[in-house]
Amino acid sequence: MILVKIGGGEAINLEAVITDLAGLDQPCMIVHGANVLRDHLAQRLGMEKTVLTSVSGYSSVFSDQDALDVIMMSYSGLRNKQIVELCQRNGINAVGLTGLDGRLVQGERNKGIRVRENGKIMIKRDLSGKPRSINSDLLSLLLERGYCPVLTIPIVDENGFAINSENDDIVVQVAAALEVDCVLHLIEAPGFLDDPDDDSSLVRHMTRGQLADREAAVEGRIKRKLLALTRLCQRDNTRVIIADGRGENPVIEALDGAGTHIHD
Amino acid sequence: MILVKIGGGEAINLEAVITDLAGLDQPCMIVHGANVLRDHLAQRLGMEKTVLTSVSGYSSVFSDQDALDVIMMSYSGLRNKQIVELCQRNGINAVGLTGLDGRLVQGERNKGIRVRENGKIMIKRDLSGKPRSINSDLLSLLLERGYCPVLTIPIVDENGFAINSENDDIVVQVAAALEVDCVLHLIEAPGFLDDPDDDSSLVRHMTRGQLADREAAVEGRIKRKLLALTRLCQRDNTRVIIADGRGENPVIEALDGAGTHIHD
Numbered sequence: 407m408i409l410v411k412i413g414g415g416e417a418i419n420l421e422a423v424i425t426d427l428a429g430l431d432q433p434c435m436i437v438h439g440a441n442v443l444r445d446h447l448a449q450r451l452g453m454e455k456t457v458l459t460s461v462s463g464y465s466s467v468f469s470d471q472d473a474l475d476v477i478m479m480s481y482s483g484l485r486n487k488q489i490v491e492l493c494q495r496n497g498i499n500a501v502g503l504t505g506l507d508g509r510l511v512q513g514e515r516n517k518g519i520r521v522r523e524n525g526k527i528m529i530k531r532d533l534s535g536k537p538r539s540i541n542s543d544l545l546s547l548l549l550e551r552g553y554c555p556v557l558t559i560p561i562v563d564e565n566g567f568a569i570n571s572e573n574d575d576i577v578v579q580v581a582a583a584l585e586v587d588c589v590l591h592l593i594e595a596p597g598f599l600d601d602p603d604d605d606s607s608l609v610r611h612m613t614r615g616q617l618a619d620r621e622a623a624v625e626g627r628i629k630r631k632l633l634a635l636t637r638l639c640q641r642d643n644t645r646v647i648i649a650d651g652r653g654e655n656p657v658i659e660a661l662d663g664a665g666t667h668i669h670d
Numbered sequence: 671m672i673l674v675k676i677g678g679g680e681a682i683n684l685e686a687v688i689t690d691l692a693g694l695d696q697p698c699m700i701v702h703g704a705n706v707l708r709d710h711l712a713q714r715l716g717m718e719k720t721v722l723t724s725v726s727g728y729s730s731v732f733s734d735q736d737a738l739d740v741i742m743m744s745y746s747g748l749r750n751k752q753i754v755e756l757c758q759r760n761g762i763n764a765v766g767l768t769g770l771d772g773r774l775v776q777g778e779r780n781k782g783i784r785v786r787e788n789g790k791i792m793i794k795r796d797l798s799g800k801p802r803s804i805n806s807d808l809l810s811l812l813l814e815r816g817y818c819p820v821l822t823i824p825i826v827d828e829n830g831f832a833i834n835s836e837n838d839d840i841v842v843q844v845a846a847a848l849e850v851d852c853v854l855h856l857i858e859a860p861g862f863l864d865d866p867d868d869d870s871s872l873v874r875h876m877t878r879g880q881l882a883d884r885e886a887a888v889e890g891r892i893k894r895k896l897l898a899l900t901r902l903c904q905r906d907n908t909r910v911i912i913a914d915g916r917g918e919n920p921v922i923e924a925l926d927g928a929g930t931h932i933h934d
Binding site for chain 2: 478479480488495502503507544547562565567568
């Protein structure tokens, strides 16, 4: 089974990705983002992001109910159904789902962020958390019957509430719960770049050790992504590829060697 | 199995509906609308409805790609996941789906509307159609495993495209495809009213013949709704109730006799 993570950027060639997948002779599952759609929708609705800075200096987006509503509209609504529609047009019998549906991705709600307000330290708790387990029975049931699950946020917390989470972390959980032969991350770059501004700095091969070293050396959002990749690569039999989702045959080219391949 | 159609009005007491359903000792399935959310979102996004008038004088909303996008955001996204979340909080393991997912509701695209433009008669074809069949294998699979399907538009056309359709017509198809004991329509009125402006004109019982007579006597959108009900009531063993979704125990009260009950 191939698990494809489709990034939420605008330049990803969705039609090409789905056409490629339809031509493969193996079951597949998709996890996708929609951050550009989300930001665009929030802007059109005049809904500003709330960014909190913790006392330790770490900044993060605060997921309040408005933010969750926008996630439901852009990730679970528009982008998910656009991908399912493309699949159906190409003969892939896709079923769009969020982590809420059938408690597919069960998470643990974050405890809160310590912030300083008017000189006092307060705990602000939002609607976000980390995926901890997968309803693999439901996913297996769908895969066995020939359906292609198309999964995105939100996920469900301990009490049944919808919470925001990282789709990259969901990929790690799904890969651990199912027999995944290959995880393909499709992004808006040729793969992992030594210099983010220079496409020719593509790293074609990376060992797990090199990946862990890089993760230790960086900061910010990329660190979180590399950490998710490191966890993903702890599994022995899973091939992990990071490749360009913008081309005419993104999946075929990645499986043929394009992008960054992570191995022992 | 009880099939509950939840109208798309703002005054429906969603929490009460789901709490009631959680207390019932039988499998359930939900089909829902979201027209108020849809109109509200379209307005906030500055997207005007396009209404076409056919040469025969019949007016209808034109479903273009923008309209479908808004449907995906409001019906498949926000409202569907709000209902799934409420179910999960109350112990119902709901799975939110559209007619696109798993080709759950297969439709036939409308042939187009004949309109007069600049003195010429033209055919305008939009992204809408009628549901013709149901993937009952997928629905049965979910119901057998204890999941509660929560279904809404869009549906899928003959070529895999997303199209707009009437949720009331979807209810008719689902009731015909599955063993449904009771269909409960929850609306923003005490039931079927003789005079729409007078709640005391509630019709408590209606035979199928009376329903057909009323359908023949009215025009406009209500005619379409009554036609769907007439089709629904052609099934012998299905109890059909139209009841108020605004109370504290909408489902329990309807099953206990509130609203309009349609029988032989």
